[in-house]
Amino acid sequence: MIRFEQAGDVWRATIERPQKANSLTAVMLNALADFATEARGQAKVFVLTGTGRVFSAGADLDDARAGLAVDPVWERLSGAIAALPCLSIAALNGTLAGGAFGMALACDLRIAVPAAKFFYPVMKLGYLPQPSDPARMSALIGPSRSKMILMGAQKIDSQTAYDFGLIDRIVALEDLETTVADLSAAALAAPDDIRSGIKAMCL
Template structure:
């Protein structure tokens, strides 16, 4: 349920459960962790179908997945990668799946995408690293709108806030992500990670 495609230094990971809105099971999260053990120069993370991910699989969430530390393990693994990481959001991003996108360096999204993280309504805390990353992108008040007031953010507003970096037509999403990867893939080893350290 995770598509894994390696093309030289590029790793394309695709959530492949479109019949369930790419809801994530623990097995899928474990597969993501395993796929990231060998750090690529560029990671592109995307989904199949019209939704990037609805978050946790509901049955597994009720059985404990909603508060499982594996969510933070995946997002922290993404955040620690030395190369360029791009979330190519093919549709709506919800719940714990937002952590993976927040951990990426860049976020592209299609026009119809929505963004929400309904932890307040569901009675959960967000994963530990997510609020800080969200605040770094949108500021504390807007982070509270999402995490406490349950706001659903449309793509245009997400772009204006800095939650995403570019809106792309669906057919252009992966080609644009690949184009953004070009310079990193052509660089000498360590150049991308050196720039990331300078940016902080």
């Protein structure tokens, strides 16, 4: 359900559960967290993407009812991505929802297709968001817009997400991989200390 690839210095995780809107089970989340942890010190570029029309709808419903919605594995995953010294890119092939927000917020760059929607309906569902997600979201789009998404439960489209600063580019689906390659080129060519040093200076 997740395809893990190591193509030279590019480490890629592709969520492949389109029949379930790429919803994430506990097993999938732990595998993603392990992959991101392993990539530290090895990858020069780390890419998250999905298949189908949805990047991820968040937690698998059955697993959510069993406690996944409040499981610390979400925070372990986003923390592992945020700790990467390499360039991390969320290539959002479609809609991003719920707890899946955390892994995208933890990436350095977020690019999305025009049809993508963005929502995080924890207020409606009666859960708190994962601990680091509101701070990362606020750092990108400010407190008021973060509250609109998290507390107002508003769904926004790609253009609004771009205008807010939640995503960095809107890219046609057929151009998604080319854009990832273009954004990755300088990081792949740079010495390790320069790549990690510039990233650390941008925090």
